[in-house]
Amino acid sequence: MSILIPCPHCGSRPIQEFVYGEIPAVPDTLTDPDARDLDRAFMRANPEGVQAEAWFHLYGCRRWVRLERDTRTDAIQSS
Amino acid sequence: MPELKRLPATRIVATPAALDAAKWPDGTLALRLASDELLVTPPVANPALDDPHAIIIADAGYAGVWLPEAEALAFLERACEWELPVQRPAFAQGAVAGIAAKLWFEAGRVLLIVPAPLIADFEERMA
Amino acid sequence: MNEFMEKKVQFKWHEPKKHYDVVIIGGGGHGLSTAYFLATRHGVTDVAVLERSYIGGGNSGRNTTVIRSNYGIPEAVRFYQRSVELYYQLEAETERWIMHKQKGLLWLAHTEAAVRAEVARAEINTAFGADTEYVTPKQIKEICPEIDLSGGGAWPVIGGSYHPAGSTARHDRVNWALAEGANRRGVHIHQRTAVTGLLMDGDRVTGVETTAGPISAKVVLSAVGGHVTTLAKMAGLRLPIRTHPLQAYVTNHYELTFNPIVASTSLLFYVSQTARGEMLIGAEIDRQPSYSYNSGHHFLQSCSFRAITLLPFLRNLRILRQWTGVCDMSPDYSPIMGKTGVEGFYITTGWGTWGFKAIPAGGEQMAQLIATGQTPEPIAPFSLDRFANDRTLADRGSAGTH
Ligand SMILES: Cc1cc2nc3c(=O)[nH]c(=O)nc-3n(C[C@H](O)[C@H](O)[C@H](O)COP(=O)(O)OP(=O)(O)OC[C@H]3O[C@@H](n4cnc5c(N)ncnc54)[C@H](O)[C@@H]3O)c2cc1C
Ligand SMILES: [Zn+2]
Numbered sequence: 147m148s149i150l151i152p153c154p155h156c157g158s159r160p161i162q163e164f165v166y167g168e169i170p171a172v173p174d175t176l177t178d179p180d181a182r183d184l185d186r187a188f189m190r191a192n193p194e195g196v197q198a199e200a201w202f203h204l205y206g207c208r209r210w211v212r213l214e215r216d217t218r219t220d221a222i223q224s225s
Numbered sequence: 226m227p228e229l230k231r232l233p234a235t236r237i238v239a240t241p242a243a244l245d246a247a248k249w250p251d252g253t254l255a256l257r258l259a260s261d262e263l264l265v266t267p268p269v270a271n272p273a274l275d276d277p278h279a280i281i282i283a284d285a286g287y288a289g290v291w292l293p294e295a296e297a298l299a300f301l302e303r304a305c306e307w308e309l310p311v312q313r314p315a316f317a318q319g320a321v322a323g324i325a326a327k328l329w330f331e332a333g334r335v336l337l338i339v340p341a342p343l344i345a346d347f348e349e350r351m352a
Numbered sequence: 353m354n355e356f357m358e359k360k361v362q363f364k365w366h367e368p369k370k371h372y373d374v375v376i377i378g379g380g381g382h383g384l385s386t387a388y389f390l391a392t393r394h395g396v397t398d399v400a401v402l403e404r405s406y407i408g409g410g411n412s413g414r415n416t417t418v419i420r421s422n423y424g425i426p427e428a429v430r431f432y433q434r435s436v437e438l439y440y441q442l443e444a445e446t447e448r449w450i451m452h453k454q455k456g457l458l459w460l461a462h463t464e465a466a467v468r469a470e471v472a473r474a475e476i477n478t479a480f481g482a483d484t485e486y487v488t489p490k491q492i493k494e495i496c497p498e499i500d501l502s503g504g505g506a507w508p509v510i511g512g513s514y515h516p517a518g519s520t521a522r523h524d525r526v527n528w529a530l531a532e533g534a535n536r537r538g539v540h541i542h543q544r545t546a547v548t549g550l551l552m553d554g555d556r557v558t559g560v561e562t563t564a565g566p567i568s569a570k571v572v573l574s575a576v577g578g579h580v581t582t583l584a585k586m587a588g589l590r591l592p593i594r595t596h597p598l599q600a601y602v603t604n605h606y607e608l609t610f611n612p613i614v615a616s617t618s619l620l621f622y623v624s625q626t627a628r629g630e631m632l633i634g635a636e637i638d639r640q641p642s643y644s645y646n647s648g649h650h651f652l653q654s655c656s657f658r659a660i661t662l663l664p665f666l667r668n669l670r671i672l673r674q675w676t677g678v679c680d681m682s683p684d685y686s687p688i689m690g691k692t693g694v695e696g697f698y699i700t701t702g703w704g705t706w707g708f709k710a711i712p713a714g715g716e717q718m719a720q721l722i723a724t725g726q727t728p729e730p731i732a733p734f735s736l737d738r739f740a741n742d743r744t745l746a747d748r749g750s751a752g753t754h
Contacts, residue, residue: 148648148650149646149648160650161640162650166639166640166641168641184739189592190581190590190591190592190593190594191590192591192593192594192595192641193581194581194595199640215640217595219644220642220646
């Protein structure tokens with residue numbers, strides 16, 4: 147069963163219609179500019195749990211859909 | 226299967242309110258691609274829009290074909306992994322046989338629209 | 353000897369102790385191999401491997417078992433070549449039948465750009481000690497008669513590279529051979545024991561918190577596959593890792609022998625035949641990061657479509673089963689091995705979709721690091737600090753699949 151992504155304009159569509167977009171998060175604790183740059187370029191939160199993300203509806207409205215997904219189960223909660 | 230033909234259109238990007246309020250000549254289809262975007266066919270010259278920043282361009286990138294409703298549904302039910310609209314008229318868009326398609330449902334007939342470069346691909350998948 | 357006629361695995365289970373010299377988190381191939389080499393090469397046997405599920409329950413028991421060294425950058429060719437050589441000796445070394453089989457690997461090119469990439473692969477492999485040659489369509493057809501050189505009309509095969517050392521081995525047997533070899537020399541292996549936190553003394557890691565209580569250690573190694581971000585966070589580390597699902601599937605038996613491993617970068621799939629005769633097919637990771645083991649029909653559909661364009665006989669087979677692993681993907685498609693900047697805490701990760709072949713050499717090198725405290729030269733380029741030092745090791749074309 148395909149994961150369904152709820153597009154507010156088009157309705158629910160299979161995940162293959164979308165392009166995944168990460169919302170990067172640099173920790174507030176990083177104040178050193180070099181550390182921030184390194185973190186932004188390479189480091190990833192990669193949580194085992196709920197994360198905010200964006201999906202581009204390539205096969206439909208061609209707009210970004212924001213949502214929250216639990217990476218342990220792929221269950222989606224619209225935000 | 227009837228062939229897909231070029232579908233000349235006008236593409237309009239404007240505020241949702243301006244698109245909601247706009248009026249179109251009889252026989253024109255105005256398909257809401259997104260809250261701030263319309264695909265109007267046949268093309269319209271100088272549409273009146275309440276948005277000074279509206280972007281209006283001729284769009285020759287699509288091809289379409291009208292099919293009898295029963296024939297269209299027989300194909301679409303096989304080719305779509307998502308729920309088709311039941312009310313009429315209705316607009317829907319999404320992957321049809323793996324190709325980004327736009328669908329306009331009327332009582333008795335359906336307009337299938339695909340990107341023009343994919344006409345041959347789409348016809349092959351319909352067959 | 354066949355699969356069912358051999359000695360039973362000899363194993364000794366223990367109660368966890370309160371202290372070990374070395375605690376290895378994760379009973380996948382890399383954790384077990386490190387324990388094996390610590391015990392056999394360095395006499396370090398006060399070692400515990402902590403596995404929260406069962407040995408090989410992670411990617412090391414879910415992969416498509418391709419073993420090869422035809423990588424695209426010197427550091428990787430040398431490292432994987434070492435691992436391939438160790439695999440060829442692993443049956444004699446462990447005295448266990450791991451069903452290692454030489455098959456030869458064909459990597460096909462369908463575009464001029466891909467031809468250039470395969471020529472470059474052959475050159476760089478030869479220069480750094482791996483055996484790979486450029487092959488023409490005629491040679492490809494001789495090696496693998498089943499290939500449709502026209503690629504179904506859409507993906508003509510216009511060249512490729514051939515890597516005779518390409519081989520496979522039975523993944524569970526590799527895991528258990530290493531586990532047993534380590535265990536026989538005194539290493540404790542604790543299944544169903546999860547690490548839930550790290551014991552810290554200031555900035556130093558001094559042990560692990562587990563579901564069986566705290567265990568102190570001089571050195572802690574994280575070898576937890578796709579779950580490494582969560583583990584590293586316990587030590588206050590952020591890693592350049594995203595965890596992505598990778599799916600694979602097998603068909604029913606193909607009655608004839610299909611010899612080689614066949615891969616195509618443009619079509620993004622690879623195929624080999626298992627010892628049972630099933631055709632084993634894999635492809636690229638799912639686009640979105642995820643820890644879920646969901647597998648989907650869409651993957652089967654798109655992957656089969658591509659595979660059939662080159663190997664039309666696959667069309668007549670049926671799909672038997674499909675499964676998923678969750679892979680620790682590094683941004684440059686190279687592994688991350690060694691020190692972390694946190695005292696007492698080492699990692700082996702970034703094994704992504706390509707780390708099964710690396711199990712012997714990865715374990716050998718990590719064992720040397722743990723035993724001596726010095727990073728061995730072959731894995732020095734793969735250190736975590738390469739990202740801060742602008743020394744990334746991009747090799748996507750070689751590691752994107754299998
Ligand atoms: C479908 C698929 C096909 C692949 N094909 C190939 C291939 O053809 N060739 C190749 O070279 N590579 C391939 N790979 C990649 C290869 O399988 C992996 O890179 C390799 O197995 C990684 O081994 P590991 O020991 O690092 O991780 P794993 O085998 O995943 O082991 C990690 C272990 O850590 C345990 N763990 C996690 N968290 C904790 C905790 N907190 N406490 C205790 N234990 C924990 C897990 O339960 C797991 O058993 C493939 C992978 C997949 C998924
Ligand atoms: Zn949409």
